[in-house]
Amino acid sequence: MSYKKQLSIFIVLDLFLVFSAFVLSHLLVNGLFAITHTFMISSAVLLGMYLGFSSSYRLYKKAWEYASVIELLIILKATALSVMAALFVETMITGQLMLRVMIVTWLLQVLMVGGSRFVWRIYRNQKQQYRPDYKRTLIIGAGAAGTMVARQLLQGKDCDLKPVAFIDDNPHKHNLDVLGLPVYGGTGRVVEAVEKLKIQKIIIAIPSLNKKQLNKIYTECAKSNTDTKILPMIEDLISGKVSVSQMREVQVEDLLGRKPVELDLELLSGTLKNKIILVTGAGGSIGSEICRQLIKFQPSKMILLGHGENSIYNIEMELRLEHDVAHTEFITEIADVQDAQKMMEIMYEYKPDIVYHAAAHKHVPLMERNPEEAVKNNIIGTRNVAQASSWNGVDTFVMISTDKAVNPTNVMGASKKLAEMIVQGMDQISNTKFVAVRFGNVLGSRGSVIPHFKKQIERGGPVTVTHPEMIRYFMTIPEASRLVIQAGALAEGGEIFVLDMGEPVRIVDLAKNMITLSGNSLEDIDIVFTGIRPGEKLYEELLNQDEVRSEQIYPKIYIGQRAELYLDEIESIIDNFSLMEKENLKQKLLELANRKPAHLKKSNWPISS
Known part of the structure; x- marks a missing residue:
């Protein structure tokens, strides 16, 4: 009409x-x-x-x-x-x-x-309201967001969800009706409500939840083996990108138990705008996300450097197609960081202002079997890029490190610890500001446990976990990349930046969450314990006892104190590693990376395990 x-x-x-x-x-x-x-x-x-x-x-x-x-x-x-x-x-x-x-x-x-x-x-x-194919839906949260969801579902023509009740932890709402729908009780009664009301879908509609609270509520929902969705981000609703009826799946990232780190946009804009930036390993999971974050700040040039031509081509095409690149020139370089001459030529030609060094070998079992490759890529490669940066007047060099560099028990962690020492040593003799950024496991990155679990679940299981008490710190790829970029802006030279990653996560709990998030029950998919692999330890740390400094320099970001450097010994390993037996090389790397300085400092720094 x-x-x-x-x-x-x-x-x-x-x-x-x-x-x-x-x-x-x-x-x-x-x-x-x-x-x-x-x-x-x-x-x-x-x-x-x-x-x-x-x-x-x-x-x-x-x-x-x-x-x-x-x-x-x-x-x-x-x-x-x-x-x-x-x-x-x-x-x-x-x-x-x-x-x-x-x-x-x-x-x-x-x-x-x-x-x-x-x-x-x-x-x-x-x-x-009435459709023959509707799904009976339980809404978690009878507040403003929950009633907004219920109202739109009741009025919507194209949605097959029919709200039948609310769950809310506010006792004053229990046994009342909201929009004609009963508030059944608190989150402890989710399973009971699902069974009694024949619920087919659950929607979590509480935007104010922190991730720890969301994890708790999702755990209750998962007990009912009912498909659970979550309300889209409130800013997406306000901007009109999505409607209330477009619920999304609960992601593993939602259950981390920690708020994401926010960027100091004003500081970063002044640091990055109109600058020439080089990213090594730009085709990798971390390197490519660093590029996605950097492009928002309108650098004048971005040099995408990597060893794999396909991955470099893919990230270049993505940046050109999906981002406003009017202010940025893209340059791609297919090169290996182990090639010192090539690194020098690239730095000399483009004269970057900032270098983000993300190229590295990071797979723990593979590096255990090939320690010489860890030396070549993680140690020599870092030295090559660092020296080329220094000799060509780079302002800031940021190296991506790992929590496995703390008290390392494997070759990968030891090689990254020695690479950190090289970076800190370079800072002492160069006008370039050299820093390292250390964080835990990155959800969804290549070689991480998440893609591995997903493939196992898709095949119907079993999901393999090394040990029931294995715990790790986790963060998302965008979060890790933001930390790297923020560290570069905060750098004064010689620091090791560390993110406060909240509570560590048990790998077996992560596996259980992924099974239920996939729509399966724990009875459908078995979890099998395979035993700790060579070089692994049950928990990771983010700072060593002698590195601890208690104050935050930015919300959720700490700085480790300068540790003792063994640069002559590192050079000796670089000169002689090709002549060593693998076991002897592994022993040398681990001995040097774990060598303790004469004076240890006691601390109760919150991240140190």
């Missing part, structure tokens, strides 16, 4: 209802009704004033299928003002105050005009 046709119908209907209310009020109050000159004038004034006030309050611009208390208040105001105007005119003409008649007129107008609108809303809701 067109707007003009709908407007005409509403105006005619309203005039009829207002006039009928005026007639009925005379019958109810006086017991008689006569068409007199005064009555005609009063009726005309009443109808004219009603139309005038209705128009001024935009009453005919309302979508009545979404009518609420606001629309009711508008009807109250429009009818009250029109009745008062008519009362004034009638009093002036007759000299009599027809107060009782006009009060009854107003009450009848509110009842008849308001009733007509809400009857229309009820009709539309009932027409849209």
Whole structure:
């Protein structure tokens, strides 16, 4: 129905209802009704004033299928003002105050005009509500977001979800109805509600939840083996990117138990805008995300350096297609960080202001079997890029490190610890600011446990976990990349930046969450313990005892103190590693990486295990 046709119908209907209310009020109050000159004038004034006030309050611009208390208040105001105007005119003409008649007129107008609108809303809701294929839905959270979800689902034409009840931990809401739906109880009664109400879908609709609370609620939902969705981010709802009915799956990242680190955008903009930036390992999971984050700050040039041509091509095409690159020139270099001459040529040609060194071997078992490759890529490669940066006047060099560099028990961790020493040593002799950024496991990165678990679950299991007590710190790829970029902006030279990663996560709990998130139950997919692999330890640390410094330099970011450097010994390993047996090389790397300085410092720094 067109707007003009709908407007005409509403105006005619309203005039009829207002006039009928005026007639009925005379019958109810006086017991008689006569068409007199005064009555005609009063009726005309009443109808004219009603139309005038209705128009001024935009009453005919309302979508009545979404009518609420606001629309009711508008009807109250429009009818009250029109009745008062008519009362004034009638009093002036007759000299009599027809107060009782006009009060009854107003009450009848509110009842008849308001009733007509809400009857229309009820009709539309009932027409849209029932579908033979709807899924009975339980909404977690009876607050503003939960009621918004319920209202849209009740009114939606294209959604097959039908809300039947709420769950809310506020005891004052228990046993009450919200939008005609009962609040069944707290989150401890999710399983009971699912069974009793035959629930087929659960929606978590509490945007204010922190990740620890979300983890707790999701754990309760998972016990019911019911498909669980979560409300989209509130900023996406406000911006219109998604609607309330577009629920998303709960992701592993939602259950980390820690708020993401936010960037100091003003500081970064001043540091990165119009700068020449080089990223090594730009095609890798961390390197490519660093590029995605950097492009937002409009560098003048970005040099994407990597060993694999496909991965470098992919990230270049992605950046060109999905981001505003009008201010940035892209340069791709297929090169190996082990090639010192090539690193020097690239640095000399482009003269970057900032270098993010993400190229590295990081797979623990593979490096255990190939320690010489860890030396070549992680140690020699870092030295090559660092020296080329220093000799060509780079302002800031940021190396990506790992929590496995702390008290390392494997070759990969030891090689990264020695690479950190090289970076800190370079800072002592160079005008370039050299820093390292250390964080834990990155969810979804290549070689991480998440893709491995996903493939095992897709095959129907079993999911293999090394040890039931194995714990790790986790963060997301975007979060890790933001930390690297923020560290570069905060760098003064020689620091090891560390993220406060909150509580560590048991790998077996992560596996269980992934199984339930995939729509399976723990009875469907087995978890098998395979034993700790060579070089692994049950827990990781983020700072050594001799590195600890207690204060934060930025929310969620700490700095480790400068550790003792063994640069001569590292050079000796670089000169002789090709002549060593693998076991001897592994022993040398681990011995040097774990060598303790003469004076250890005691500390209760919150991240140190």
